[in-house]
Amino acid sequence: MQKNRRQADYDYIKQVSDSQNFLTERKLIQRIIRLTDIRKEDTVLEIGTGKGHLTEAICQRAGKVCSVEIDRNLLERAKKRLSKFENAELIPGDFMRYRLPEKGNYKVFANIPFFLTTQIVEKLTQGKNAPSDMWLVMEKGAAKRFTGLPRETKKSLELKVRWEMKIVYHFRREDFHPKPSVDSVLAHFSKKAVPDLGEREYRAFKKFVEQGMKYGVMGKGGLLTTRQASAALKRAGLYHAYEDGVTLYIQWLCLFRCYQDMRGRKS
Numbered sequence: 168m169q170k171n172r173r174q175a176d177y178d179y180i181k182q183v184s185d186s187q188n189f190l191t192e193r194k195l196i197q198r199i200i201r202l203t204d205i206r207k208e209d210t211v212l213e214i215g216t217g218k219g220h221l222t223e224a225i226c227q228r229a230g231k232v233c234s235v236e237i238d239r240n241l242l243e244r245a246k247k248r249l250s251k252f253e254n255a256e257l258i259p260g261d262f263m264r265y266r267l268p269e270k271g272n273y274k275v276f277a278n279i280p281f282f283l284t285t286q287i288v289e290k291l292t293q294g295k296n297a298p299s300d301m302w303l304v305m306e307k308g309a310a311k312r313f314t315g316l317p318r319e320t321k322k323s324l325e326l327k328v329r330w331e332m333k334i335v336y337h338f339r340r341e342d343f344h345p346k347p348s349v350d351s352v353l354a355h356f357s358k359k360a361v362p363d364l365g366e367r368e369y370r371a372f373k374k375f376v377e378q379g380m381k382y383g384v385m386g387k388g389g390l391l392t393t394r395q396a397s398a399a400l401k402r403a404g405l406y407h408a409y410e411d412g413v414t415l416y417i418q419w420l421c422l423f424r425c426y427q428d429m430r431g432r433k434s
Contacts, residue, residue: 188343188351190278190304191220195342199353200224202335203302205274212298214262214277214287219245225276226252235262262287267294278304281349288313292326292356300357302335307350310334314354319416324376327416328364331357363420368427375423384414384422391426399425 190196205211211229216222216236222245226232235258236242242259249255258265263286275298279287284305291301314332315323326332336353340346364372375390383389385396385408400407403421408414414422 187215187217187280188278188345188347189217189220190343191218192342193220196221196224199302199336200228200276202353202355203228203274203276204300205229205276210268210271210273212267212273212275212277214275214279216242216245216257217278219248221276221278222249222255222257223252226255229274230254232256233258235260235265237261263290267291267296269296271296273298275301275303277302281306281309281347284309288356292330297329297358300355303354303356304338304351305354306347307334307337307352310352310354313356315416319414319419321376321380324416324419325373326356328369328372329359329362331359371427372420372423375426376419379419379422384408384419391422391429395425395429396422 190199205225205228207228207230209229210231210233211225213222213225213232213234216234218241222232222234226249231254232252233256234245236245237260239259242257246257249257263283267290275291277287288303291298311317311334312320313323313326314334315327316334323332333355334352335355338351338353340348340350343351362369379390385391386393389396391399397407399421400418405418405421408418408422
């Protein structure tokens with residue numbers, strides 16, 4: 168049993184290591200770091216130290232950098248590059264088992280393993296003390312799903328209650344080594360000072376979105392009639408929701424509130 172567990176851990180570490188695509192070109196790293204608002208008073212969490220090139224650039228801008236790396240061989244190489252930085256804390260281990268800060272403000276900058284994108288984003292965005300800002304290098308398709316491009320997804324709608332998100336940089340595949348087989352971008356997640364919904368409403372909104380995606384938000388078989396949806400959007404000064412299902416987050420939010428009001432009146 169223990170042997171099987173060790174083998175599983177080894178296979179997982181190898182999978183993480185094999186999925187890493189490194190950014191090492193100095194000018195490119197400086198370009199994308201300048202797209203952030205990381206300052207000397209900031210604590211920055213990095214997921215995957217790699218060879219230390221990104222970590223080095225973050226250390227030059229931040230007050231403190233905590234960098235988690237699962238591959239001990241890479242970590243030893245990075246230590247040599249980063250030995251001159253007193254503000255760098257290199258942490259051996261698996262980020263998915265790493266305990267996020269329980270208090271205090273911090274930011275995240277990371278070139279994440281693509282096969283763990285969803286798990287990493289969920290861990291960072293759903294924590295009790297989520298970061299104020301995150302800049303994540305990720306696969307372009309995943310970033311579009313999170314940001315709701317070209318149309319909102321269940322995940323993008325759930326995230327937008329608490330987060331502002333946008334793609335701020337498009338990489339070339341040649342920017343990485345080894346070169347990935349997919350296009351990559353830098354996505355910025357910024358936590359809203361005040362969420363659009365409280366915790367109880369948020370749980371109801373998630374259910375509303377799930378049902379709306381499955382049965383339709385309006386029209387025959389939908390959660391609202393076309394007339395109800397149109398009236399709610401008009402009162403809010405919003406455009407009519409598209410009949411083909413391409414509905415903006417703000418429209419989903421408006422229709423959810425209309426749906427909640429209707430249920431409240433019925434009860």
